[in-house]
Amino acid sequence: xxxxxxxxxxxxxxxxxxxxxxxxxxxxxxxxxxxxxxxxxxxxxxxxxxxxxxxxxxxxxxxxxxxxxxxxxxxxxxxxxxxxxxxxxxxxxxxxxxxxxxxxxxxxxxxxxxxxxxxxxxxxxxxxxxxxxxxxxxxxxxxxxxxxxxxxxxxxxxxxxxxxxxxxxxxxxxxxxxxxxxxxxxxxxxxxxxxxxxxxxxxxxxxxxxxxxxxxxxxxxxxxxxxxxxxxxxxxxxxxxx
Numbered sequence: 001x002x003x004x005x006x007x008x009x010x011x012x013x014x015x016x017x018x019x020x021x022x023x024x025x026x027x028x029x030x031x032x033x034x035x036x037x038x039x040x041x042x043x044x045x046x047x048x049x050x051x052x053x054x055x056x057x058x059x060x061x062x063x064x065x066x067x068x069x070x071x072x073x074x075x076x077x078x079x080x081x082x083x084x085x086x087x088x089x090x091x092x093x094x095x096x097x098x099x100x101x102x103x104x105x106x107x108x109x110x111x112x113x114x115x116x117x118x119x120x121x122x123x124x125x126x127x128x129x130x131x132x133x134x135x136x137x138x139x140x141x142x143x144x145x146x147x148x149x150x151x152x153x154x155x156x157x158x159x160x161x162x163x164x165x166x167x168x169x170x171x172x173x174x175x176x177x178x179x180x181x182x183x184x185x186x187x188x189x190x191x192x193x194x195x196x197x198x199x200x201x202x203x204x205x206x207x208x209x210x211x212x213x214x215x216x217x218x219x220x221x222x223x224x225x226x227x228x229x230x231x232x233x234x235x236x237x238x239x240x241x242x
Contacts, residue, residue, distance in 0.1 A: 006124030109162025
């Protein structure tokens with residue numbers, strides 16, 4: 001039975017990394033189409049102002065905490081989230097399992113050439129991983145139909161969509177049923193990391209929950225986005241008063 005806890009109206013599954021990966025693998029075999037979301041505090045904040053995004057997060061089949069701030073916020077709930085399940089790490093864990101079982105994946109999103117480069121890197125990292133195709137995230141409405149048609153021709157087990165939040169979540173919600181994919185994950189900028197264009201924070205930053213701070217040091221222009229984090233913390237604290 002699914003166990004969830006709510007952060008500002010967004011339901012999060014109470015699972016650890018390997019449990020989440022096993023759930024994704026299970027989606028490939030049950031005959032349906034499944035949406036997996038990985039909200040961080042920024043996306044949670046956005047959902048409080050965007051009813052469509054909030055509805056998608058509540059309708060998703062698996063929602064895991066990409067940000068350590070979400071895990072922290074759950075500490076004020078009766079039901080707590082045991083650990084961060086970052087979208088990038090979830091993909092890597094699922095890739096490892098898929099490479100052993102012959103499941104298939106399609107990469108859609110990112111700047112021109114990035115998804116293709118990411119695919120080559122992931123094939124090298126996980127021998128046996130079957131990446132059926134790639135497509136960048138720059139397209140017109142006419143091209144979108146061709147993209148969906150191409151994905152449908154492959155009907156992959158897993159579709160990764162890197163269009164940035166909340167565009168990717170809305171795209172998945174509106175189009176997943178037409179792609180033939182059994183499950184889809186909105187992966188944000190993960191293709192850039194997979195391709196080696198952007199480095200993840202050192203392990204010590206990840207372990208301490210300071211990956212956001214490392215990204216800010218590397219990209220100072222993110223300061224405006226990062227200012228949502230203290231606002232998120234204040235809203236969580238005030239929502240628990242009384």
